Amino acid sequence: MGWKGVLGFEYGVVQAPLGPDISGPELVAAVANSGALGLLRAPDWECPDYVREMITKTRTLTNKPFGIGLVLAFPHEENLQAILEEKVAVLQLYWGEVSEELVRRAHAAGVKVVPQVGSVEAAKGAIDAGVDGIIVQGREAGGHVIGQEGLIALLPRVVDLVGERDIPVIAAGGIVDARGYVAALALGARGVALGTRFLATEESYAHPTYKRKLIEYSETEHTNIFGRARWPGAPQRVLQTPFFRDWRSLPDNINETDQPVIGRSIIHGLEKEIKRFAGTVPNKTTTGDIESMAMYAGQGVGLIKEICPAGEVVKQIVTEAQLLIRQRFTEA
Numbered sequence: 001m002g003w004k005g006v007l008g009f010e011y012g013v014v015q016a017p018l019g020p021d022i023s024g025p026e027l028v029a030a031v032a033n034s035g036a037l038g039l040l041r042a043p044d045w046e047c048p049d050y051v052r053e054m055i056t057k058t059r060t061l062t063n064k065p066f067g068i069g070l071v072l073a074f075p076h077e078e079n080l081q082a083i084l085e086e087k088v089a090v091l092q093l094y095w096g097e098v099s100e101e102l103v104r105r106a107h108a109a110g111v112k113v114v115p116q117v118g119s120v121e122a123a124k125g126a127i128d129a130g131v132d133g134i135i136v137q138g139r140e141a142g143g144h145v146i147g148q149e150g151l152i153a154l155l156p157r158v159v160d161l162v163g164e165r166d167i168p169v170i171a172a173g174g175i176v177d178a179r180g181y182v183a184a185l186a187l188g189a190r191g192v193a194l195g196t197r198f199l200a201t202e203e204s205y206a207h208p209t210y211k212r213k214l215i216e217y218s219e220t221e222h223t224n225i226f227g228r229a230r231w232p233g234a235p236q237r238v239l240q241t242p243f244f245r246d247w248r249s250l251p252d253n254i255n256e257t258d259q260p261v262i263g264r265s266i267i268h269g270l271e272k273e274i275k276r277f278a279g280t281v282p283n284k285t286t287t288g289d290i291e292s293m294a295m296y297a298g299q300g301v302g303l304i305k306e307i308c309p310a311g312e313v314v315k316q317i318v319t320e321a322q323l324l325i326r327q328r329f330t331e332a
Contacts, residue, residue: 006168007090007112007133009065010035011318012191013181014135014170015198015310017041017069017092018206019143020267021283025054027203027310029061034311038066039092043268044074048082050269055086065089067114072096073231084109092116092135095146095234103130116172116193118147123158127167134158135193138173142196142298144234145222151175152187159188176300178320182329185321194313196298201310207282209290211307213239218302223248226294227279228255236279239295250277263288 006012013036017023023041031038040054051068058066067090068083070076083091084106091106093115106113112132117123118139126134136158138151147154151173159169171184172193181192199206200214219240225247226236238244259276266272266285274280279294286293 006170006191007037007114009037011314012168012170013037013314013317014172014191014193015039016172016193016195017094018195018199018204019069019071020044020280022199022205022281023069024205025058025061027198027201027205028058028066029064030201030203030310031198031314032058032062032064032066034314035064036314037090038310039090040066040068042068042070042076042079042083044071046075046078047268048078051079051082052086054268055083055088067092067112069094072098073234084111087111090114090132095144098126098129098131100129114170116146117158118145118154119149120154120157120161122146123161127162127165131167133168133170134162135170135172136189137193138171139222140174140237140299141172142199142220142237142301143296144231144236146234151184155184155187155189174299176298176303178317178324180300181317181321182324192317194317196296196301197304197313198310199297200304200307201313202307203310205283207284207286207290210282210295213241213291213295214297214301214304215306217241217297220297220299220301221248225250226256226277228277229257230279236294236296237298239297239301241291241295243292244295247277261288262292263290 015031015038017039019041028038069092073095090112098115103113114133115126116135118137136155168190170191171189175192176197184192217239224235256275256277261273262276263274282290282293
């Protein structure tokens with residue numbers, strides 16, 4: 001069964017790479033120590049030395065394998081080279097074409113490649129490139145959403161496309177608990193990737209106010225009002241905070257470029273200004289008008305009732321999934 005592991009990890013649970021720096025070494029190490037796959041998030045600008053520092057710090061917190069997520073829409077060649085030289089276990093890729101050359105380079109370094117896709121066409125391209133696994137993201141997912149299809153329709157189509165190939169398919173989008181895990185297994189997935197659920201953990205680098213809002217609010221919306229200039233054509237799913245509800249109908253010709261500065265953060269070691277509509281979620285260092293910043297979350301957020309350790313999230317999901325299958329889906 002899928003909970004018995006994926007990509008060589010003990011359990012079929014993946015902690016999504018949470019940007020820009022929310023899934024830092026502490027969260028990733030906690031997930032890795034629990035037997036699941038934790039993913040760091042590489043910066044959206046070239047800083048290979050910092051990437052090496054992140055990986056090194058994570059290795060001081062765990063002796064288990066882990067990975068790192070890289071967004072191909074931003075400058076990444078130097079960061080990619082650092083990642084391959086550090087030989088992390090898994091390279092997760094997003095928002096860009098995965099080439100055969102890239103996969104060959106990763107495999108030569110002993111690194112597995114797992115892209116996240118939002119369509120059957122993208123999945124086919126990934127298979128042809130020789131990837132080691134595929135994360136299928138449904139429109140229910142929080143943060144930046146690459147496709148338009150719901151997970152329940154898209155996932156089995158990708159599973160059928162993979163067929164008998166040894167390429168595990170991992171489901172992502174709105175999954176926060178054992179019920180979502182079991183549903184994904186029933187649709188043919190061999191694992192699940194969780195973002196929002198791991199965002200709401202003690203080890204995540206999210207600002208305390210952001211974490212609190214994940215418990216307080218249960219409604220999300222698919223939108224494009226955040227980060228239009230920095231990352232055009234990249235819609236996102238966010239919490240329906242009062243700020244978002246006030247601005248959800250933002251005219252298309254307005255973006256963050258000429259907006260006021262509402263806060264500051266230290267992100268991957270650099271001090272950054274945060275403008276209104278910038279799309280930068282608040283981390284622990286963020287100061288300013290926190291409640292007017294983007295707060296990404298998937299549709300499953302209403303099922304999250306508490307902030308708890310990441311290892312407990314993994315243990316609870318796996319244990320309850322096993323119990324659920326035995327009680328409800330196994331013949332006596």
